[in-house]
Amino acid sequence: MLFNSYEFIFIFLPIVLFxxxxxxxxxxxxxxxxxxxxxxxxxxGWWNPxxxxxxxxxxxxxxxxxxxxxxxxxxKISKKIILIIGIIINLSVLGYFKYANFFIDNLNVLTGTNxxxxxxxxxxxxxxxxxxxxxxxxxxxxxETKEYNFLxxxxxxxxxxxxxxxxxxxxxEMLPQYNNDSMYRIHSKNITIGLTIFILGxxxxxxxxxxxxxxxxxxxxxxxxxxxLTLFEAWVGAIAYSFQLYFDFSGYSDMAIGIARMFGxxxxxxxxxxxxxxxxxxxxxxxxxxxSRLIRDYLWDPISLTLTRHAINNNYNAxxxxxxxxxxxxxxxxxxxxxxxxxxxxxxxxxxxxxxxxIIHNIWKTIFVNKTNFRINKxxxxxxxxxxxxxSWVPFRAESINGAGNILAAMFGLDxxxxxxxxxxxxxxxxxxxxxxxxxxxxFPNTIQFMQKFQSHSDDYNYKxxxxxxxxxxxxxxxxxxxxxxxxxxxxxxxxxKTSEFLYFQF
Amino acid sequence: xxxxxLQVINKIFIxxxxxxxxxxxxxxxxxxxxxxxxxxxxxxVVAIEKHFNIKITLKDIKSWKNIGxxxxxxxxxx
Numbered sequence: 076m077l078f079n080s081y082e083f084i085f086i087f088l089p090i091v092l093f094x095x096x097x098x099x100x101x102x103x104x105x106x107x108x109x110x111x112x113x114x115x116x117x118x119x120g121w122w123n124p125x126x127x128x129x130x131x132x133x134x135x136x137x138x139x140x141x142x143x144x145x146x147x148x149x150x151k152i153s154k155k156i157i158l159i160i161g162i163i164i165n166l167s168v169l170g171y172f173k174y175a176n177f178f179i180d181n182l183n184v185l186t187g188t189n190x191x192x193x194x195x196x197x198x199x200x201x202x203x204x205x206x207x208x209x210x211x212x213x214x215x216x217x218x219e220t221k222e223y224n225f226l227x228x229x230x231x232x233x234x235x236x237x238x239x240x241x242x243x244x245x246x247x248e249m250l251p252q253y254n255n256d257s258m259y260r261i262h263s264k265n266i267t268i269g270l271t272i273f274i275l276g277x278x279x280x281x282x283x284x285x286x287x288x289x290x291x292x293x294x295x296x297x298x299x300x301x302x303x304l305t306l307f308e309a310w311v312g313a314i315a316y317s318f319q320l321y322f323d324f325s326g327y328s329d330m331a332i333g334i335a336r337m338f339g340x341x342x343x344x345x346x347x348x349x350x351x352x353x354x355x356x357x358x359x360x361x362x363x364x365x366x367s368r369l370i371r372d373y374l375w376d377p378i379s380l381t382l383t384r385h386a387i388n389n390n391y392n393a394x395x396x397x398x399x400x401x402x403x404x405x406x407x408x409x410x411x412x413x414x415x416x417x418x419x420x421x422x423x424x425x426x427x428x429x430x431x432x433x434i435i436h437n438i439w440k441t442i443f444v445n446k447t448n449f450r451i452n453k454x455x456x457x458x459x460x461x462x463x464x465x466x467s468w469v470p471f472r473a474e475s476i477n478g479a480g481n482i483l484a485a486m487f488g489l490d491x492x493x494x495x496x497x498x499x500x501x502x503x504x505x506x507x508x509x510x511x512x513x514x515x516x517x518x519f520p521n522t523i524q525f526m527q528k529f530q531s532h533s534d535d536y537n538y539k540x541x542x543x544x545x546x547x548x549x550x551x552x553x554x555x556x557x558x559x560x561x562x563x564x565x566x567x568x569x570x571x572x573k574t575s576e577f578l579y580f581q582f
Numbered sequence: 583x584x585x586x587x588l589q590v591i592n593k594i595f596i597x598x599x600x601x602x603x604x605x606x607x608x609x610x611x612x613x614x615x616x617x618x619x620x621x622x623x624x625x626x627v628v629a630i631e632k633h634f635n636i637k638i639t640l641k642d643i644k645s646w647k648n649i650g651x652x653x654x655x656x657x658x659x660x
Contacts (some may be wrong), residue, residue, distance in 0.1 A: 217641050356619065356621075371620050376620070376623075376624070376640055377640060379620075380624045380627060383627070384624075400624070437621060440617075445600065446600075
């Protein structure tokens with residue numbers, strides 16, 4: 076069931092919301108939680124009931140591991156063993172469902188064998204719920220998980236607003252909310268704020284992302300079958316996709332945050348205007364932030380600490396130091412970021428491109444910014460960042476390396492620079508769409524800024540690095556805003572004409 | 583928190599970032615210092631480890647919200 080479907084908006088959500096607050100008011104809180112878990116499992120099973128079993132197995136297995144880890148005293152070897160076994164089993168399950176076909180295909184190419192494996196269907200959201208639970212195991216190991224109520228744990232994993240495509244949450248930021256009585260009391264403010272954020276997200280998805288997709292998809296599809304593209308076609312396709320992905324995924328995140336808020340739950344921020352970034356490191360601080368923090372906390376920091384300790388204790392010179400403590404962990408982390416998105420070389424290339432970007436930015440910073448305080452003009456810095464990111468989305472979106480290569484070749488004029496029109500897309504309206512979304516993405520306040528008077532997201536210990544500028548334009552509880560948001564809702568509802576899945580569901 | 587620890591930490595920051603203008607106080611966080619990000623965070627951590635001859639874990643790092651927390655933590659180690 077999609078957030079942008081009539082059955083979700085007009086049937087599922089109202090019933091679940093009413094039921095939750097009704098039970099929360101009249102019965103024990105655990106029944107309200109059970110209702111929400113049941114609804115979430117139904118939501119997941121709606122897509123493919125066969126994989127409900129996998130989700131339930133994953134929950135029971137990880138919950139058992141977590142409580143076992145917690146029951147063992149610190150420093151005992153068995154604590155570490157349970158953690159390692161837990162992580163291995165999680166990764167094996169993920170590996171089978173997500174990467175088995177990719178692995179076998181590559182093995183066949185490399186060794187000339189002809190092993191055949193039936194196409195394994197990717198369970199929805201498996202990367203999200205697997206990684207969320209691995210972090211739970213690690214947090215349990217470090218005694219950062221304080222509460223072990225099974226029902227609460229089930230909700231932490233299955234909570235339908237963020238089960239399928241995030242934001243990826245931590246046990247320690249969710250469970251205290253379930254224990255707070257105010258979650259079970261209906262607050263009109265929560266409903267209003269939640270509904271507003273949901274409508275903002277819905278509008279971003281069905282009007283903006285789906286609207287611009289008609290200028291991206293034909294270009295990528297044509298490139299896949301080897302059609303030669305013109306320079307303009309390729310750029311319009313690539314830039315249109317950059318906006319499609321942003322409005323699609325940030326729209327989904329807003330919808331998730333909005334729905335959760337109607338249930339009295341605050342989710343973490345996932346996007347903070349990434350296309351306003353003027354360098355690539357800032358881009359990653361502002362794009363899919365809950366994935367970035369997960370990679371930083373659970374992959375980057377441990378590797379970086381170990382390698383830095385090794386390099387400093389062995390008195391490495393500056394070059395060795397840079398290679399070991401910056402280049403190696405960056406490439407390693409971005410390799411996994413790429414592969415996390417999907418089983419394909421395209422995604423690995425996408426990750427590696429960003430790894431190289433970050434390394435270049437780091438060298439630039441070390442040489443120019445830190446030593447001479449030289450800074451390039453902000454607009455130029457923004458342009459470089461935006462185009463660099465747009466180029467990286469090409470392999471991310473393309474279905475094959477050849478398809479990506481065709482678009483990139485045309486973008487860089489390798490197929491000749493022809494200024495002719497396009498058979499594939501209507502370039503004029505395409506330019507207008509791009510310009511409009513560019514202005515929205517870079518000049519308009521983002522959701523957290525728009526809702527600045529009403530704390531719209533959970534407080535996060537990692538937000539210290541996040542700088543949210545105050546915006547002049549902000550939502551408030553006024554009739555005028557109610558009318559504007561209401562009109563936005565009507566436009567969005569009228570735009571839901573076809574089933575349009577969220578791009579991030581495939582990850 | 584004693585000022586001596588803060589001064590030592592300030593000196594380590596100046597050395598690691600090669601910037602003599604860095605002036606820390608106990609409320610300083612990573613947002614206040616441009617050059618301080620997650621890429622070079624561990625260089626600071628290991629420099630502190632070396633200077634005080636202590637071992638710092640990831641959990642310790644996460645528990646510090648600002649320089650004041652870090653200094654208090656170091657003072658409690660001895």
